[in-house]
Amino acid sequence: QVTLKESGPGILQPSQALSLTCTFSGFSLSTYGMRVSWIRQPSGKGLEWLATIDWDDDKYYNPSLKSRLTVSKDTSNNQAFLKITSMDSADTATYYCAWSPAYWGQGTLVTVSS
Amino acid sequence: DVVMTQTPVSLPVSLGGQASISCRSSQSLVHSNGNTYLHWYLQKPGQSPQLLIYRVSNRFSGVPDRFSGSGSGTDFTLKISRVEPEDLGDYYCLQSTHFPNTFGAGTKLELK
Numbered sequence: 001q002v003t004l005k006e007s008g009p010g011i012l013q014p015s016q017a018l019s020l021t022c023t024f025s026g027f028s029l030s031t032y033g034m035r036v037s038w039i040r041q042p043s044g045k046g047l048e049w050l051a052t053i054d055w056d057d058d059k060y061y062n063p064s065l066k067s068r069l070t071v072s073k074d075t076s077n078n079q080a081f082l083k084i085t086s087m088d089s090a091d092t093a094t095y096y097c098a099w100s101p102a103y104w105g106q107g108t109l110v111t112v113s114s
Numbered sequence: 115d116v117v118m119t120q121t122p123v124s125l126p127v128s129l130g131g132q133a134s135i136s137c138r139s140s141q142s143l144v145h146s147n148g149n150t151y152l153h154w155y156l157q158k159p160g161q162s163p164q165l166l167i168y169r170v171s172n173r174f175s176g177v178p179d180r181f182s183g184s185g186s187g188t189d190f191t192l193k194i195s196r197v198e199p200e201d202l203g204d205y206y207c208l209q210s211t212h213f214p215n216t217f218g219a220g221t222k223l224e225l226k
Binding site: 037046047048049052060061062063096100101102103104105106107 | 115151153155162163164165168174206208210213214215216217218219220
């Protein structure tokens with residue numbers, strides 16, 4: 001059974017960096033073909049793909065945010081990470097990690113506010 | 115970037131009726147490996163998106179056969195027959211053939 005769960009700070013101030021952790025089970029990110037993606041959704045709005053990291057450590061980023069995004073992984077602990085620098089109120093959203101396309105985490109709400 | 119044009123934005127339906135949602139991509143979604151990575155999701159309020167259809171026409175585990183997907187190249191359709199109350203919510207298409215992956219803007223399926 002595949003499960004994913006996001007964890008993060010909940011709230012942070014403008015200009016701070018966001019660090020999110022995705023802890024998963026049911027698959028290994030060291031296995032050929034596996035990948036974890038990050039997606040976000042502002043309240044009441046649509047879905048935006050942010051980044052993907054592959055089993056072989058290839059990384060793909062949304063060009064509109066690329067300079068601010070970093071994805072990484074810890075295969076021994078079944079975790080993936082997303083860092084976003086210079087957070088702004090426009091980054092307030094629910095952030096999901098996913099073993100795309102089938103399995104998504106429950107999401108974690110991140111609010112950027114002073 | 116591949117632009118996914120999803121229509122309609124809102125779709126009023128009657129229970130027991132049929133619904134059809136379209137996603138058109140700005141370029142072909144056929145991957146170099148021959149697969150087409152176009153997927154459909156339903157998102158209910160307060161929940162994560164749930165996969166309905168993967169790779170155009172394959173129903174995910176547990177998805178009723180009332181849901182069907184079709185299409186090829188740049189033109190794709192999700193059909194829901196005999197709409198039930200649990201089908202109401204927001205539907206999204208996702209293309210993962212190309213990076214950046216891109217979603218349609220969503221279709222709200224609601225009661226007429």
